[in-house]
Amino acid sequence: MRTLDDLDVKGRRVLVRADLNVPLDGETITDDGRIRASVPTIKALAGRGAKVVVCAHLGRPKGQVNPKYSLRPVAARLGELLGQDVAFATDVVGDSARATVEALQDGQVALLENLRFEPGEDSKDDAARGAFAEQLAGLAELYVGDGFGAVHRKHASVYDVPKILPHAAGGLIVAEVEVLRKLTEQPERPYVVVLGGAKVSDKLGVIANLLTKVDRLLIGGGMAYTFLKAQGHEVGRSLLQEDQLDQVRGFLSEAAERGVELVLPVDVLAATEFAADAEHEVVEATAIPADREGLDIGPKTRELFAAKLADAKTVFWNGPMGVFEFDAFSGGTRAVAEALIASDAFTVVGGGDSAAAVRGLGLPEDGFSHISTGGGASLEYLEGKTLPGLAALEE
Numbered sequence: 001m002r003t004l005d006d007l008d009v010k011g012r013r014v015l016v017r018a019d020l021n022v023p024l025d026g027e028t029i030t031d032d033g034r035i036r037a038s039v040p041t042i043k044a045l046a047g048r049g050a051k052v053v054v055c056a057h058l059g060r061p062k063g064q065v066n067p068k069y070s071l072r073p074v075a076a077r078l079g080e081l082l083g084q085d086v087a088f089a090t091d092v093v094g095d096s097a098r099a100t101v102e103a104l105q106d107g108q109v110a111l112l113e114n115l116r117f118e119p120g121e122d123s124k125d126d127a128a129r130g131a132f133a134e135q136l137a138g139l140a141e142l143y144v145g146d147g148f149g150a151v152h153r154k155h156a157s158v159y160d161v162p163k164i165l166p167h168a169a170g171g172l173i174v175a176e177v178e179v180l181r182k183l184t185e186q187p188e189r190p191y192v193v194v195l196g197g198a199k200v201s202d203k204l205g206v207i208a209n210l211l212t213k214v215d216r217l218l219i220g221g222g223m224a225y226t227f228l229k230a231q232g233h234e235v236g237r238s239l240l241q242e243d244q245l246d247q248v249r250g251f252l253s254e255a256a257e258r259g260v261e262l263v264l265p266v267d268v269l270a271a272t273e274f275a276a277d278a279e280h281e282v283v284e285a286t287a288i289p290a291d292r293e294g295l296d297i298g299p300k301t302r303e304l305f306a307a308k309l310a311d312a313k314t315v316f317w318n319g320p321m322g323v324f325e326f327d328a329f330s331g332g333t334r335a336v337a338e339a340l341i342a343s344d345a346f347t348v349v350g351g352g353d354s355a356a357a358v359r360g361l362g363l364p365e366d367g368f369s370h371i372s373t374g375g376g377a378s379l380e381y382l383e384g385k386t387l388p389g390l391a392a393l394e395e
Contacts, residue, residue, distance in 0.1 A: 051107075052104075055112045196223065269294065341363065350375060
């Protein structure tokens with residue numbers, strides 16, 4: 001895979017596919033982690049005299065122009081972080097984009113409007129996607145793929161454009177791939193994986209693959225209740241995927257056969273409703289009252305999980321342990337994060353909600369070896385899948 005060092009960028013228009021898909025409250029960015037992660041590559045290119053044309057998506061506008069998903073607030077924040085003005089094109093491949101790119105001087109940066117305002121960006125039709133990719137590629141002479149959070153998508157800006165332009169991987173993608181190889185090729189042992197989040201179904205492939213690689217698997221979050229139910233326990237009104245029970249029973253027996261230690265919660269915070277101020281109590285995980293729902297792992301589980309992480313040499317964590325957005329149910333997620341910070345292991349936070357939780361809970365990001373910018377992409381890599389965006393950069 002070629003890197004920035006392999007490109008002669010001075011005086012040339014370089015299209016950078018970044019991942020700037022940040023959460024917005026109106027026009028206020030509530031977590032700028034992905035923008036900050038994109039800065040080093042953009043800065044490096046501008047510093048070497050490139051005319052940098054950044055493209056990215058935000059949300060799911062489904063091929064329609066929708067001001068709610070405009071990247072304009074992102075352009076302003078990117079400019080602040082770069083310490084220079086970022087020109088903003090009000091379309092993707094139209095008159096504004098062409099004029100904005102044309103006006104760039106060496107070392108200057110522009111951001112195009114949301115890629116997903118164009119139906120061709122994520123079209124399932126190869127011809128439609130290819131036609132849009134030609135228009136996008138026409139704005140530049142070189143391409144740098146740096147949006148790791150999108151490399152698992154077969155989208156025009158990720159997959160088709162690098163087939164048209166000379167290309168290289170940006171620093172962020174190089175770093176992500178290096179970390180994921182450490183997790184998949186020869187991880188130092190004990191290798192412990194902590195999985196949380198709402199649904200087992202989102203992580204079927206990764207659990208199946210990890211059972212062949214890890215020493216210990218800790219399961220928390222909403223998905224834990226499907227595991228507890230599969231063991232025959234009452235889970236009350238907790239999140240449950242009935243259609244996954246057979247699959248989960250299969251995981252439980254495979255873990256036993258392979259000698260993988262699969263650790264489930266022993267107690268939970270059971271609430272009367274899904275609300276920040278819900279009345280709740282600590283109950284045994286095997287005896288959740290019928291009229292309550294588990295919203296976080298309990299104090300004994302926090303201690304148990306911390307103990308199971310203490311001797312680890314490699315840890316991958318993806319998915320919160322509870323509804324961390326509610327203060328009363330954020331303790332489990334905080335406990336796991338703090339156990340990772342305290343350990344001597346190579347620790348990787350697998351993007352998405354886990355990364356948002358680290359920042360939202362005010363924990364030091366440098367307390368972890370690596371915080372991924374791509375939740376879905378990280379999981380698909382760990383499943384052993386070929387990621388279209390990486391495959392395109394490797395050609």
